[in-house]
Amino acid sequence: MGAMTKAADRPAILWFRNDLRLADHAALYAAVETGRPVLPVFILDDAASGAWKPGGAARWWLHHSLAALGQALEGLDARLVLRRGDSVAVLSGLVGESGAADVFTGGMADPWARRIDQAAAEALGSQGARLHRMRTTTLFNPESIRTKAGGAYGVYTPFANACLALGGPKPPLPAPRSLRAAARDSERLGDWDLLPAKPDWAAGLRAAWTPGEHGALERAEAFLRHGLGAYPAARDRPADDGTSMLSPHLHFGEISVVQLWHMAQRGPGGKGRELLIRELLWREFCANLLWHHPILPDAPLKPAFAAMPWRDDPAGLAAWQQGRTGVPIVDAGMRQLWRIGWMHNRVRMIVGSFLVKHLLIPWQQGEAWFWDTLVDADLANNAGNWQWVAGCGADASPWFRIFNPVLQGRKFDPEGDYVRRWVPELARLEARHIHAPWEAPRPVLSQAGITLGQTYPEPVVDLGAGRERALTAFRRIRSEA
Ligand SMILES: Cc1cc2nc3c(=O)[nH]c(=O)nc-3n(C[C@H](O)[C@H](O)[C@H](O)COP(=O)(O)OP(=O)(O)OC[C@H]3O[C@@H](n4cnc5c(N)ncnc54)[C@H](O)[C@@H]3O)c2cc1C
Secondary structure, eight states: OTTTSOGGGSOEEEEESSOOOSTTOHHHHHHHHTOSOEEEEEEEOHHHHGGGSOOHHHHHHHHHHHHHHHHHHHTTTOOOEEEESOHHHHHHHHHHHHOOOEEEEOOOOSHHHHHHHHHHHHHHHHTTOEEEEOOOSSSSOGGGOOOTTSOOOOSHHHHHHHHHHTTSOOOOOOOOSOOOBOOOOOOOGGGGOOSOOSSOOOHHHHHHOOOSHHHHHHHHHHIIIIITTTHHHHTTOGGGTOSOOOHHHHHTTSSOHHHHHHHHHHSOOSHHHHHHHHHHHHHHHHHHHHHHOTTTTTSOSSGGGGGOOOOOOHHHHHHHHHTOSSOHHHHHHHHHHHHHSOOOHHHHHHHHHIIIIISOOOHHHHHHHHHHHOTTOOHHHHHHHHHHHHTOSTTOOOTTOOOOHHHHHHHHSTTOHHHHHHOGGGTTSOHHHHTOGGGSOHHHHHHTTOOBTTTBOOOSSOHHHHHHHHHHHHHHHHTTO
């Protein structure tokens, strides 16, 4: 069939990955520009991604995002082709079936995806077709941000300054107005079992989010209009919902970071814009780290940390995962994560520090739990930030600086409203006790309906002792770290 197809009718395959949108999509744009019919495809390849296949919360999001993309394509009289299996085999099959000569794609700097890219380029080449890889998920090409000596940046600030010196990314590309679509058989999204069924734990996710390009743009516009001004003050107070909550939309590429950058330039700006751009550059930095250090999700960038005397503590890990550590700000964060698949950044730092320092549990175990429960689970951001929290990353917080979760709670949740929202059994406790209920006088606790050890746990670790244990462990590897 391939050889029989007239050149002008040979479709261009558009292989969607974590760039599930129509606007500012360099690969889609290039496919449309060929003037040939476009065959849009998404491949679910759980075997290739291995341990890093999308976790439970991300699968929920992926289902809805693909449904939204499918609908948007139908608006252009095109049909999204869904296939499951080995990416290279699926692409080769589609090229064989359709006679396509070109496959356009973007997305995915993840090491497993880069391996697929290489294998796909070779396989398609042997069929007389070409893989065109475009940039759709980052501001800049990771190879283009280099130190003066030509190396990769390991520290955020000079990296961010190098990006800013480039003067920002090019303006975003428009979404295609029309599409000459090619069609092939598609699997049914419902058959992929991406949604939880028994039990259906996704009620909180459904209430909190609207996956898809439309939902992403609405959230971005609302945040830029109403949230950016207050962002500098509100972004560190988890009770205020003062951040954009765009991370899952950015991870799945329902809005591009380039679009967001340019949208942010239009408004009044000021400090809020500057800080938002700085955060987008943290995302870029993590992507860059993963590009240059594919081991980032698995092993410490500072090799001395491989000798860290971590503890094996299944009970401590379970208490942390379930939000039952007895440390209110930690439990609030972990329960927010469980309920809506997202946690405020300040609290991510607190719960991360508590796990790796006070409990001395390996950061990879926290990383894995986040991977399964975050709707924004992103290989680069998750690994980069866990390494930062653990002190073993490229540009990490010093190991000996150990967050005190009580002081962090009092500083960033002074009224205790965030704790009250997510840990309702503490809701009646006054603000001055809410971050350390074990220090509250017994009558105060009983007036608030709390019996420690029964209605709410005693702390799983004495904070002072946990801190000392962590420092001792660190001293053992310090000479090399
Ligand atoms: C232990 C730990 C694990 C994390 N895991 C992830 C993850 O899997 N996926 C993820 O997207 N973020 C992760 N982060 C980073 C950060 O917490 C989230 O990006 C942020 O909370 C998302 O909320 P927002 O969209 O409202 O952020 P905003 O403050 O509105 O920031 C806008 C965007 O900037 C980017 N950004 C902000 N902070 C960071 C950061 N520290 N590192 C990288 N990018 C950042 C995100 O894309 C975010 O959507 C992690 C942080 C920690 C401490």
